[in-house]
Amino acid sequence: MGFLWAFIVPMVSVGSFIVLSNAGLFQIGHIDVPYPIYAILGMAFWQLFSMGLIASTNSLVLAGSMITKINFSKKSLVIASVGQSVISFAVQMGLVCLLFVYFRRMPDPAILLMPLLMLPIILLTLGMGFILSLLNGIMRDTGSVITLLMTFLMFLTPILYVRPSSGMLAAVTSYNPLYYLISSMREMILTGTISEPLGFALSTALSMAIFAISLVIFHLTETRVAERI
């Protein structure tokens, strides 16, 4: 089915949420745009992170036989797997554009800034991917833990619903960089403004720091993984 998979996953998750909320099972919150656009846009960004992270965590182990026989820079494996998730993301954005046409809405011109806006989350994915792939190479449990964590985090992070104004979830979310990165990007596309610029700026800085540190760590230790993989 090839690239159709890039569409199916978000459509299925979002579809379930729509059905559940129409049945009155839980509150999505107040949003200005049609829910499908809101949800699928959010999912696309989330998947860029979660799929990228899961793929890169497993990338070294999957190429294990090649690593023990050929000498090459393993950074390429991690970068390639994140690259795959970027391509899936591009396909999903195509779906989003179709939705905009369907609902007769125009995205804000800031949509052209998309490649730039994507950078922080890609850096975060790469950064965490480098570290986790190393850990997974040495301790295989890491891959399964991350997969589990991603599912859990998807519900915890307000992507498919609006962030509640009070309560424990609200407090936790204010420290979640993913929330800031994803919702700010979504806001830029829908309205052209970012309502929480400080959060976004801090999250971006954190992403860049994680990327820089983990790149150095990976570079220093990538050869060690070959003995244990």
Place this chain on the structure above:
Amino acid sequence: MDDEYVVIVDKVSKKYCKSLKRSMLYGMHDIGRNLLGLSSNSHVLRKDEFFAVRDVTFRLKKGETLGILGMNGSGKSTLLKMLNGIFWPDKGRITVKGKVGALIEVGAGFHTALTGRENVYINAAICGMTKEEIDAKFDDIVEFAEIGDFIDVPVKHYSSGMFVKLGFSVAIHCEPDILVVDEVLAVGDARFIEKCQERINRMLERGATLVLVSHNLRLIAAMCSRAIVIGADGRLILDSDINSAVRKYEELLLEHDCEVKARSHSIEKLNKCRVSNHRITDERGVALEAYPIGGNIHYSFDYALNPSVDLDKVRFSLGLMKEKEQFHVARYINTLDGYRLKHHEGRIEFIINTNVTSGNYMFDISFFDESILPLDIQFSPKFRVIHPSFPKVDKEYFGQFLLKPCINTYPLKVQGDKKQEIITPKKV
């Protein structure tokens, strides 16, 4: 002084861990120490660890050919992987000058769902070739590998021989400065191995260096001028010329021949035969630079058999090998014409007519008794045969025919006033 060496292996050791859980823990520990810039305590063996390679030291100059001999499990592949940079030694240092091309395993780096063509691009890129280089050499690569139309078929349908051919073809076309070959050539057919050897020779002429691991003694003798022997515990036992290394390797094989026979029997075999002092000359006893086709070559060596050996049961075989090939061009076994040795010690001289194509050759001589393992195998120095009118080496000849040497034997010891016995040569 260090400049002339392209490969320097200095007191290199490598540990492996037997238990999986501990391996993970040690892995985390080592990475932590790496990051903090601390050296790992590699000379200490933690629980469940063992040394695969221990204190190996050798140096290679540009253009040298090194063979690595050792029993299974002695750490040869680990050593090769360290030379290739796949992992770091736990102790010691490896210094390599130039590009290393390695053939460590058949079909490594081949993605099974992709076609041969795509895999060539991937593997050549891993070797370090740019897309333009690969495009230019692509046809040569496919032609050398003799894959033909199958190049556009997914590689999961390839046989292991095809994998080796394609992998070797890509590795050779990368033009590495140091070629490291593990036991992969065992899978190829004879014609392909010849082609590989010819290509390797070309590379060596251009100044490349070769490191070859094999259990095939003839291949190592044909391709390498120097050999190291690695023992079962990972230590370097011997680093010297081919004949000594081959003999040492045989000793190791016999020492480990415990399950098959009683240990004492095996060690006995070690002292049963000794071949030494090889000489190649023409009829007048002069060692020439090159011998003319059609003339006679005299090849002689001293032999010493243990008095317990039954002379009637001793077989010896003389093989003529073309340089850098592993197959005999011609062969003689004494059981075919019933020749028997008369003395336990002496000097044997073979007189052989050089009706072969011009080129470089060498002899190998092996002594056997009833069992499969030889009493001794040795190789003569190399010599050159030329056609007087066409001194350049021409196209290789492949095939095997029967050598019919004229054999003289002389006893070695002269006993007092007794007249030296001369054995009449057996006419063949």
